[in-house]
Amino acid sequence: MIRTLANQYAAGYARQEQALSSKGDGRSSIHYPALFLFLGDKSAPAIGPVLDSCERKWDNAGGVMALHAAAEPAGKGQSEGGRERVMAMKLPAAAGRDPRTVRQDVYREFREDGGYLAGMNRVLRQLSNSIADYGRLYSSFDVIHLSIVTRVDDPLNVLLPEITLLARAVLSQSFKSVQTDLYLLINEREQGDSFGYSSSVGLAFLRELDVMQLAEYTFHAPLLVTEDGLSIPVSHGPSPLFDLVYTLSDKNERGMSPVHGMDDNYEIIAHISLLKNRVRPAADAASGHGGYNNMTFKSGIRGSSGRQGYASAGFSAVRRPDKPIALAVLYHAFRGLASRMRESGEWSLRERQALLGLAPESLRERAAGLLPDEAGLEDMTGLMSHGRPSFGELKPLSLREAETLLFGGGGEAYFRGNFAEVSAARLAGADPGREWAAVLAAREQATPPLTFYQLAEWTLEQGGGSVLQALRQHMAGLRAALASARGELEQLYAESVERQPFQRVPLLDKRTVRNFIHYLFTNVYGRKYEILRMERELDLCRLYDAALERLHEESAAQVRAMEDIEAELRTAALEGIGRGSTAVDQNIMEYYRVVTEEVMNDIEARRGPGIFQSERFMGSMSELLRQGGPAVVERLAGVCRRELLTAEPFTLPFEEELLRRANVAAAYENREIVSKEELFKQLYRSLEDEAMINVRLFEYTQEHRHEEKYFFGDSTSAFLRYAAAEDETTRVYRLGLVHEERRSGAEKLNLMGGFHLEDLLYYRNGKVYYETYVQNGYRLHGVEEESLPPLR
Numbered sequence: 001m002i003r004t005l006a007n008q009y010a011a012g013y014a015r016q017e018q019a020l021s022s023k024g025d026g027r028s029s030i031h032y033p034a035l036f037l038f039l040g041d042k043s044a045p046a047i048g049p050v051l052d053s054c055e056r057k058w059d060n061a062g063g064v065m066a067l068h069a070a071a072e073p074a075g076k077g078q079s080e081g082g083r084e085r086v087m088a089m090k091l092p093a094a095a096g097r098d099p100r101t102v103r104q105d106v107y108r109e110f111r112e113d114g115g116y117l118a119g120m121n122r123v124l125r126q127l128s129n130s131i132a133d134y135g136r137l138y139s140s141f142d143v144i145h146l147s148i149v150t151r152v153d154d155p156l157n158v159l160l161p162e163i164t165l166l167a168r169a170v171l172s173q174s175f176k177s178v179q180t181d182l183y184l185l186i187n188e189r190e191q192g193d194s195f196g197y198s199s200s201v202g203l204a205f206l207r208e209l210d211v212m213q214l215a216e217y218t219f220h221a222p223l224l225v226t227e228d229g230l231s232i233p234v235s236h237g238p239s240p241l242f243d244l245v246y247t248l249s250d251k252n253e254r255g256m257s258p259v260h261g262m263d264d265n266y267e268i269i270a271h272i273s274l275l276k277n278r279v280r281p282a283a284d285a286a287s288g289h290g291g292y293n294n295m296t297f298k299s300g301i302r303g304s305s306g307r308q309g310y311a312s313a314g315f316s317a318v319r320r321p322d323k324p325i326a327l328a329v330l331y332h333a334f335r336g337l338a339s340r341m342r343e344s345g346e347w348s349l350r351e352r353q354a355l356l357g358l359a360p361e362s363l364r365e366r367a368a369g370l371l372p373d374e375a376g377l378e379d380m381t382g383l384m385s386h387g388r389p390s391f392g393e394l395k396p397l398s399l400r401e402a403e404t405l406l407f408g409g410g411g412e413a414y415f416r417g418n419f420a421e422v423s424a425a426r427l428a429g430a431d432p433g434r435e436w437a438a439v440l441a442a443r444e445q446a447t448p449p450l451t452f453y454q455l456a457e458w459t460l461e462q463g464g465g466s467v468l469q470a471l472r473q474h475m476a477g478l479r480a481a482l483a484s485a486r487g488e489l490e491q492l493y494a495e496s497v498e499r500q501p502f503q504r505v506p507l508l509d510k511r512t513v514r515n516f517i518h519y520l521f522t523n524v525y526g527r528k529y530e531i532l533r534m535e536r537e538l539d540l541c542r543l544y545d546a547a548l549e550r551l552h553e554e555s556a557a558q559v560r561a562m563e564d565i566e567a568e569l570r571t572a573a574l575e576g577i578g579r580g581s582t583a584v585d586q587n588i589m590e591y592y593r594v595v596t597e598e599v600m601n602d603i604e605a606r607r608g609p610g611i612f613q614s615e616r617f618m619g620s621m622s623e624l625l626r627q628g629g630p631a632v633v634e635r636l637a638g639v640c641r642r643e644l645l646t647a648e649p650f651t652l653p654f655e656e657e658l659l660r661r662a663n664v665a666a667a668y669e670n671r672e673i674v675s676k677e678e679l680f681k682q683l684y685r686s687l688e689d690e691a692m693i694n695v696r697l698f699e700y701t702q703e704h705r706h707e708e709k710y711f712f713g714d715s716t717s718a719f720l721r722y723a724a725a726e727d728e729t730t731r732v733y734r735l736g737l738v739h740e741e742r743r744s745g746a747e748k749l750n751l752m753g754g755f756h757l758e759d760l761l762y763y764r765n766g767k768v769y770y771e772t773y774v775q776n777g778y779r780l781h782g783v784e785e786e787s788l789p790p791l792r
Contacts, residue, residue, distance in 0.1 A: 001629070001630050002565060002568040002569065002572070002629050002630060002633050003568055003571065003572040003575075005630055005633045005634060005637065006327060006330055006568070006569055006572040006573075006633060006637070007323075007327070007572060007576070009326065009330065009633075009637035009640070009641070010322075010323040010324075010326035010327045010330070010572075010576060011323060012641075013322055013323070013326040013641060013645060014322035014323040014326065017320070017322045017744065018056060018322070018744075027056070027057060027058060027059040027740065028057060028058060028059065028274055028278050028279070028738070028740055029058060029059045029060050029139075029278070029279040030058055030060060030061075030064075030138070030145075030273075030274060030277040030278060030279065031138065031139045031140060031277055031278065031279045032138060032139070032140055032141070032142070032143040032144060032145055032277055033063060033064075033065075033131050033134065033138050033141065033144045033145070033175075034054075034064050034065075034144070034145045034147070034273060034277060035064075035065050035066070035067065035127070035131065035144060035145070035146050035147070035167075035171070036050060036051070036064070036065075036066040036067070036147050036148075036149060036269075036273075037066075037067045037069060037146060037147070037148045037149070037163070037167060038066065038067070038068045038069070038070075038074075038148075038149050038150070039069050039070070039148055039149065039150040039154070039156060039157055039159075039160065039163060040069070040070055040150050040151055040154030040155075040156040040157055041070045041071055041072055041094065041095070041154065041156065042150075042151035042153070042154040042187075043068070043070070043149050043150055043151055043154065043185070044068065044070065044074055045262070046149055046185065046262070046265075046266055046269070047066060047068060047074055047086060049263060049266035049267075050066075050149070050266045050269050050270055051064065051066060051085075051086075053266060053267050053269075053270035053271075054270050054273070054274075057270060057271070057274055058274060060137040060138065062134070062137060063131070063133075063134025063137040063138065064085065065085050065086075065087070065127055065130060065131055066085060066086045066087070067086070067087050067088075067089055067123070067124075067127060067167075068086055068087070068088055068089065069089040069090075069091055069120075069156070069159075069163055070088075070089075070090075070091055070156060071090070071091055071092060071093035071094055071095065071156065072093075073088035073089060073090060073091075074086055074088065085130075087123055087126065087127050087130075088123070089119070089120050089123045089124075089163075090116065090119050090120075091106070091110070091116065091156050091159065092105075092106045092109040092110055092113070092116065092156075093106075094106055094154075094155040094156055099197060099778075100777060100778045100779065101778075101779045102155045103155045103158040103201065103204065103779070103780055103781060103782060104158075104779040104780075104781065104782055106155055106156060106158055106159065106782070107158045107159065107781075107782025107783075108782070110159055110162070114225070114229070117166070117223060117225050117231075118225045118229065120163070120166060121166070121170065121224065121225045124166065124167055124170040124171070125170060128170055128171055128173070128174050131144070131174070132174060139279060141174075141175065142175065142176045142177065143175060143176065143177045143178075143179060144171050144174075144175040144177075144178055144179070145179050145181075145273065145276065145277045146167060146168065146171065146178050146179065146180045146181070147180075147181050147182075147183060147269065147273055148160070148163075148164060148180065148181070148182050148183065148242075149183045149185065149269060150182075150183075150184065150185065151184075151185045151186075151187060152184050152185065152186050152201075152202040152205050152206060152762075153187070153198045153199075153201045153202040153205070154201075155201060157205050158205070158208070158781070158782045159782075160182075160205075160208075160209075160212070161212060161219050161241060162221060162223060164180060164182075164241060164242075165219060165221070165223060165234050165236050165241075166223040166224070166234065168180060169223060169224055169234045170224070179243050179276075180241070180242050180243055181242060181243055181244050181245070181246065181272075181273075181276075182209075182241075182242040182244075182245045182246070183245075183246045183248060183265075183269050184209075184245065184246065184247045184248065185248055185249075185262065185265060186202070186247060186248065186249040186250070186695075186760075186762050187249075187250050187262065188249055188250055188251050188696075188762065189250050189251070189257055189261070195769075196769045196772075196773070197769075197773065199762075199765065199766035199769040199770070200766065200769045200770045200772075200773040200774075200778065200780060201780060202762065202766055203763060203766035203767060203769070203770040204770060204780035204781055206757050206760075206763060206766075207770075207781075207788055207791065208781065208783075208788065209245070209757070210756075210757050210789070210792075211788060211789065212240065212241040212242070213240045213241065213242065213245060213308055213310075214240065215238065215239065215240060215306070215307075215308070216237070216238045217236075217237050217238060217239065217240060217241060218235070218236060218237035218238050219234075219235070219236040219237060219241070220233060220234070220235045220236075221233065221234060222234075240308055243294070243298075244294075244297075244298065244311055244753075245310050245311065246268075246269075246272065246310070246311045246312060246313060247310055247311075247312050247695050247757075247760065248265040248268060248269075248312060248313065248694050248695065249265075249694050249695050249696060249762065250262050250265070250694070251694070251696050252314065252692040252693060252694050252695075252696070253692050253693045253694075253695065253696060253697065254692065255696055255761075258690075258692075258694070264314075264315045264316075264694065265315075265694055267315045267317075268313045268314070268315045268694070268749065271313075271315060271712070271747070271749045272313060272749070272751075274738075275291075275292045275710060275738065275749065276292060276294055278291070278292075278738070291736055291738070292708070292710065292736060296734075297311075297706070297708060297751065297753065300706035300708075300734075300753065300754070301706045301753030301754040302754075303704060303754065307756065309704075309706075309753050309754040309755055309756060310753060310755055310756060310757060311751060311752065311753035312693050312694060312695040312751075312752055312753065312755075313693065313694065313749060313750060313751050313752065314690075314691040314692045314693045314694055314749075314750040314752075315691055315694075315747070315748070315749055315750075316686070316687045316688075316689075316690035316691035316747070316748050317687075317745060317746070317747040317748070318584055318654070318683050318686065318687055318745050318746050318747075319584075319654065319744055319745030319747075320654045320657055320744050320745055321577075321584060321585065321588065323576055324573070324576045324577040324578075324585075324588050325588060325592060325650075326640070326645065327569075327572050327573040327576040327577070328573050328576075328577070328588050328589050328592040328593075328596075329592055329595075329596050329640050329644055329645060330569055330572075330573070330633075330636060330637060330640050331566070331569040331570050331572070331573040331589075332589075332592055332593045332596035332597070333596055333600065333636060333639070333640055333644060334565065334566055334569050334636055335566060335593075336596060336597055336600050337612055337618065337621070337636070338453075338562055338566065340612065341449065341451040341452075341453050341621065342451075342453045345448035345449075345450070345454075347450075347454065347458075347465070348465075349464070349465050349467070349470060352458050352465065352467050353467055353470060355439065355443070355450075356432075356436060356439075356467060356544075356548075357432075357435070357544075358467050358470070358471055358544060360474055363474065363537055363540060363541060363544075364533075364537060366537075366540060367533055367534075367536045367537030367540050368533055369426075370423040370426045370427050370536045370540070371419060371422075371423045371529070371532060371533055371536065372418065372419055372422055372423070374526070374529050376418065376419070377521055377522065377525050377526060377529060378521075379418075380411065380414055380415070380521040380525060381514075381517055381518055381521055383407055383410050383411065383414060388510075388513075389405055389406065389513070390509050390513070391504075391509050391512045391513050391516065392509075393405070394406075394497045394513065394516065395496075395497050395498045396496065396497075396498065397496065397497055398493065398494050398495065398496055398497070399492060399493050399494070399495055399496075399497060399500070399520065399524060400493040400494070402497045402516070402520070403520060403524075406517065406520075411520075411521070411525070415525060415528060419529065419532060420532055423532065423536050424536075427536055427539055427540065427543075430540065430543055431547075432543055432544050432547035432548075433547045433550060433551065436547070436551070440455070441620065441622075444613065444620055444621075444622060445610075445613055445614075445620070446610070447608070447609050447610030448609070448610065449610060449613050451621065451622075452554070452555035452558040452559060452621075452622055452625075453555075453559060455551055455552070455555040456552060456555035456556045456558075456559050459548045459549070459551050459552030459555065460552065467548065468545070468548045468549070468552070471541060471544055471545055471548065472545065474541065475538060475541045475542075475545070478534055478537055478538045478541065479538065481534060482531060482534050482535065482538065485527065485530065485531050485534065486531060488527070489524070489527050489528065489531065492523070492524060492527065493524070497516060500516070500519060500523075501519075502515050502516055502518070502519035503515045558621075558622060558625045561625050561629060562625070564629065565629045565632055565633065568629070569633070573589065574589070577589065584658065584683070584686065586661065586662060587661045587662065587664050588661065590664050591660065591661040591664040594664060595649045595650075596644065598649070599644050599647045599649060600612070600644070602647070603643060612639075617639050617643070618635055618636065618639060619635070653717070653743040654743060654744055654745045654746075655676075655679075655680075655717060655718060655719050658679060658683070659674070659676055659679055662674040662679055676718065677722070680718070680719050680722040680723075683719060683746075684722065684723055684726055687711075687723075687746070687748040688748070688750075691709075691748045691749065691750040692750075693750060693752045695755075695760065696760065696761040696762065697755055697759045697760060697761060698759055698760070698761050698763075698764050699759065704754045704755070705752060705754055705755075706752070706753050706754045707732075707733035707734070707750065707751065707752050708733060708734040708735075708736070708750075708751040708752075709733055709734070709735050709736070709748065709749070709750045709751070710735075710736045710737070710738055710748070710749045710750075710751070711723055711724075711735075711736070711737050711738065711746060711747070711748055712738045712740055712742075712746065712747040712748070712749065713737075713738075713739075713740060713742050713745070713746035713747065714739065714740065714741060714742045714743070714746075715737045715739040716739075717742075717746075719746060720737060720746060723737075723746075724737060756792070757792070758792035767791060770791070771791070
């Protein structure tokens, strides 16, 4: 639960940082309207991430529309994130059909049931009208960029030509030109047990796609449907169906699966869409770096035979690691609080005892207060005696015998009822824990505070400053004094009346007896009174002893709870940072330990010591712990968001933050200082390595390979100036800088093209499965297989 809360807080901080334009991050704008068409049930996971990326990157993304064409489309208000600009377009269901004929059956049902086309026409016209409502957001309405996204192994893409041409036909009624790109998602890791069938379906689609991209490709079908059910033919060609086709796999060129899997491909779709449709600000020209040119890229990936090549891309980003930073700060802030609580002031043993009412004089005074006033012993002289014995009868007796003769058990009964029982009743109302509660709560909010760390130490069974040990030593002294006092009382009781020093009155026997009685109650019962006081003091000490044990148990449990929370927060921080070896991941814990402590010290310097236990900050940590560890973490997360993460050290440009972080350990580890150039070199290499092309090719020689690479970020920043100059004289690819006002990081998009579908390792591996399934009666195409060219 604690780690979950920590990660929620960190994710919230990361989202907040990404959304803060006041941090110095600006967004680009697109020139023409954009429409994303997600084809097939398997494309649903891409909808939210692609549109989210557009929201982050595009200033006018509020007008971007999306369409989900599927058997179970996400639909308006039902897609990921509940988006209102995602419209649904219903297609025949693929689920539940015979896998041997599912693509053929979907294709046949679509052609035979005119309801699908009619519904698609209605949705596309509604969508075209909706796009027009956002006209004020764009520089021009002459062109619309249509990006179609589909999984290669989704059976519904058997309808790709019909859906593409219908969408273009409807959009062409509002726009002079519809530029159409296709993004193919190849999910090699999720094929699982159905890898053979999935590969066959994917290859069937690629075989059809190869036909669609031929220069001589033509298509003619009655796709437009009026409100009266009249059909109007739509024609295409001869020309390729798509301007460009991008193949994006969850495995890169080296056959490795990137850490972020398909997420990078979703980022790629949004970034390519921006690159091709971006408003070029004056800053671009000022930077001296040309932007993307679609005709140049298409020309570059066309082979010497004139056959149009396919494209792919890779994406990477160097961003301030907001989530790991937030987790590190949460952990170090907690450690800082715990450290302050542990080191809170020095208390002598006498001061500790005084605070808790455990000083010997306090205990004596408290015990004395339990007993009725000693003067009440005088009232015992009024007790009725038995038979009025003469002094002569009393004189040879012991004091105990004389008391028995005079009063029987009356004296003992009176003392018990008027002193012992009254003091016992008063003792029964004593509750040290309740009495301490208010005192300790007040001291916890004092400066310096008294915390359960100190209380756990004070209440140890042994130790120089242990109030429990001191109390038990005092109790041992009381027991010894009681034993001595009881012994002296017994000795006195055994002495004869004749030997006692009280006044005798000759000839007045009764007066002498009265003087003896007064002596008996004053001296003998005076001693009993003192013994009773010591007994009550010992009883009181036992109550305090038990209360101290409970206080130790509670305080020690709170200390252990703090240790458990610290361990959980440390684990969350380390898991959040991961095991990255790049400059972006290095020294997060070390650097933010120093930064967090500096910020906390600064807060204390400005607002006074003890500020962290105030109600505005953490309040009572004891009370929070009673509510549970999650309550502590929630409160601390709020303090971190509000008071720590808003401080100046957390607003540095990412380059400066990285440089400081890279060198945080240099001083005390005698390490060499990392220069800015060395850091930039690491970042440059990291961006290039992580932007590896997300497609696996079988044999693709360098001479046919066309590459273009684009940095997104502040072109005036030191890092991007370094990146622009790196390999300037030896690079064999086109390099561009997309200027964006940005302090939080830089991104890189690598474009590569010129290969053909048969160069894909996915194509080569799937070919054997495809041929096997076809030979075993699987009908994998909507059209007759004989109309397709042979496999390459």
